[in-house]
Amino acid sequence: MKLFFDDAEFDAQLQRTTAKVACRAADLGQVLSVAHRITPGDYASWYAQWFAEGRKEAELGRRESAYGHHHNAGEAWLRASEYFRCAYFFSRRYPQGAALVAAWRRCREAFRAAIPALPFAIEPVQIPWRHDIPLEGYVLHAGPSAALRAGGTTAPTVLMPCGYDSPVEEFYTLGGHEAALRGFNVVAFSGPGQAEMLHERGIPFRPDFEAVVGPVIDFVERAAQNDGRLDATRIAIVGRSFGGYLAPRAAAHEPRIGALAADPAQTDMGAVLAQRLPPDWLELLERGDPALNEKIWAAFPGIRGQEFWLARLRAHGLNTPLEYCQEMRRWTVDVEAIRCPAFVSYGEGDFAQATTEAFFQRLPNANKRLVVYRDATGSGGHCEGMGPAPYFSDLYGWLGDLWRS
Structure with missing residues (x-):
């Protein structure tokens, strides 16, 4: 079911945030407004627009808190937390990178600021x-x-x-x-x-x-x-x-x-991964042949391929797609x-x-x-x-x- 983007990756993550409307951690109008401002397929644009929306909601939370409007402040902080989380999703190829860590820390800070007003x-x-x-x-x-x-x-x-x-x-x-x-x-x-x-x-x-x-x-x-x-x-x-x-x-x-x-x-996880590999790739995996790395990088070019594979490799402390495919067998x-x-x-x-x-x-x-x-x-x-x-x-x-x- 498509919500907004033709890009399946972007639309899936937009839907993930949209589902948070039910517990007041997102606002549908805001979500669609941000989506309209994002350049389709552009990871930097995705980060910038969601980070800006998170910062706006965090500032609203501070103002409402200063006015003594604690429920309003809590909801603003909760939305800020979700928007900061959404911002860094496509930055996970650098799990300790400055952009990701900045958004992740603000996600945590905003959630903790919301806690006193939660039910x-x-x-x-x-x-x-x-x-x-x-x-x-x-x-x-x-x-x-x-x-x-x-x-x-x-x-x-x-x-x-x-x-x-x-x-x-x-x-x-x-x-x-x-x-x-x-x-x-x-x-x-x-x-x-x-x-x-x-x-x-x-x-x-x-x-x-x-x-x-x-x-x-x-x-x-x-x-x-x-x-x-x-x-x-x-x-x-x-x-x-x-x-x-x-x-x-x-x-x-x-x-x-x-x-x-x-x-x-x-x-x-290893069996599921193997089902997705072409037969010649699977043969290279069985032999532990580093040529599998070249096959994978050639099939996943550019920043999209880097994000897909490096986000996974680095979360597992690994360096190559071959190592990842071998690790998943455990x-x-x-x-x-x-x-x-x-x-x-x-x-x-x-x-x-x-x-x-x-x-x-x-x-x-x-x-x-x-x-x-x-x-x-x-x-x-x-x-x-x-x-x-x-x-x-x-x-x-x-x-x-x-x-x-």
Whole structure:
């Protein structure tokens, strides 16, 4: 479904921001106004226009706050955060570059400025992880929900890891707000290869995401013991986009996870990548032949090709497309080891859902549900495009029923 741009990449990211209108993190008129000012296909124009819109909203937030209009200020800051995030999407080939880091830091600052005016209590947290390196995250405490709290004194806990390119602050608009409305507490966090870990520390992705989620659950357990505001006995993990690999990977190794949601579920990144390679490229990959690099760079010329490949290489701490293709073979999920109930979904036409239905069939727990969201209802595409409302209703309805039963 096209929104504005003929350029599929630009239109997909425009739709991503447009979907945030539902939780007041974007304004449809502003989004379309920015789109009209962008030179189609021009990454520099994309960055400049979204950055300018973010700066304008941040200034509005400061003025409204000075007037004592705290709700107005909070909404302006929330929009600023999203617009700054959108600005740097096509700058990820330089994950520590000045332009990306400037927009990413402003995205984080704006979200934190919005927190006091948001309808739920949210606190930034540093989750102990490895030596002196913490995981950045947020804890969102939901309001009262008697139905979900039946049988317990605290709302269930939903863990939300980032996706491939999401800052942790995006958790609020990608499901945190919807979870809280339905009475769930949320612990959102970024790990290696994501947000602060990548942009400031240069720490790349790692396939064993259970090594990240384990300390997060330790954090939840300590919080449950210390003040009782988090429930460590009812923990779900919800992964969207690249989180559709990260969450199942963690669930396969971490028995404290009581429920899994993956949208779309991804189980073998190397196999999916191999399906997209021409036979002669695949032969070079099998031999580990560096000639594959020349083939790929020739097929992906210019700044578009650089953005596509370098954004991925550098997020994984790699230097060549061959290294990336080899690395992806390590990214697998032992589906049969996932013992908890699971909600599995994808939007029709989602580029990342090649293994989702096979994943569902392999799940050993009979308490599982598969939902496909269709273009005809406005919910097709990656992460349900501009129509994620049915997904949120289905997921959190299923999760609520699970813990009430």
